[in-house]
Amino acid sequence: MSLTQAFFAIIRRDLVLALRRRSEIANPLLFFVLVITLFPLGIGAEPRLLQAIAPGVIWVSALLAAMLSLDSLFRSDFDDGSLEQILLSPHPTSVLVLGKIIAHWLVTGLPLLVVAPLLAVFLGMPNNSLGILLLTLLLGTPVLSLIGAIGVALTVGLRRGGMILSLLVLPLYVPVLIFAGNAVQMASSGLPVDAQINILISILLMALVLAPLPVAAALKMSIN
């Protein structure tokens, strides 16, 4: 069958699988909500303080939630041999892998976008920055999945790759964190954020084009 059909079949397959093992969706989302709700309890309900740290707290939690969900990206396919079958497909592995990453984002990244406004209100973020927060999450979380996929592909063959994975991936997450956090902060003080948004868009486009190739290569190495 054609490449487009294969691409959508992979996305569909991963979404069906995620629906059948629901904990995979629930875990990162629950983590995200819990961490953010614990902050006011820990540092006290001082509205101005909460308002000031809200963008950073939301973004750091989103980043850690993304980290937490990364391992599930290739783990089960690696363990049951489905990954071998994907690599043996005549279609380019990088495109099929991109399908898997998109499905992973739909399952773990998109739910964060849905609950983020609620949590932002909870932390007392001003309304004028809500839109920008959502926009940064929309542009930033796919980058987390794309970059994370490279790390997972490199470590999926190792028995205890968790620590190496965080060391590999977290430094690459930093630019997203800086620009996204800064954009939301500026927006809440009413300043223009075009520059940060443009940079986030370019990071996303670059990751979208460049990440699938090393992921495919790294999976070929890991399967060895």
Next chain:
Amino acid sequence: MIPKLQGIGLSCIRDDRLLFEQLAFEVLSGQILLLEGKNGSGKTSLLRIVCGFRQPDSGEIRWCGDAVNDSQFYAQMAYVGHLDGVKRELSVLENLKIAQSLNATGQYSINEALCKVNLAGYDDVLVQALSAGQKRRLSLARLLITANVLWILDEPFTSLDKQGIALIETLMTEHCANGGMIVLTSHHDIDLNDVDVLRINLS
């Protein structure tokens, strides 16, 4: 173009241990190559080299006389390894549909293939409810629904009962009669009439 699988001067070193060296073989359509040898003698490693999962430490694999070019070679081969390569949470039908969408469509439809491996009526059953032998037959059904010339089978008879083994042997004979070729490892001695079986003993 006549399909032909060649291995030239292959050697494989694993953890400082030489498994085989200067190994050469040639499989033509209608032939079966059976790899024999004791545990740890490098049968699976050789199969994974043929699949392209592993680089040989020297030598190369050729398909139709040329060095293996991934997408063209992969369009003409199918692999069933130690791992079944099916998803436990998906039904039999869903698993086969995925296999079909990843590869070119083969000569049998999904229903025909399920009948051939004695799994007719199991379409909607989740794979986690199947027995080990049934799972194996399901992964072998993948060979029938995708277009391929070369089958690479790693211990295809594991966890199959006598009928299952006979069934797979029939499918293998049929595949060779249609001009296909098979490379496999097996502890079970295969007994096929009318098929040219080449043997390599790795130990």
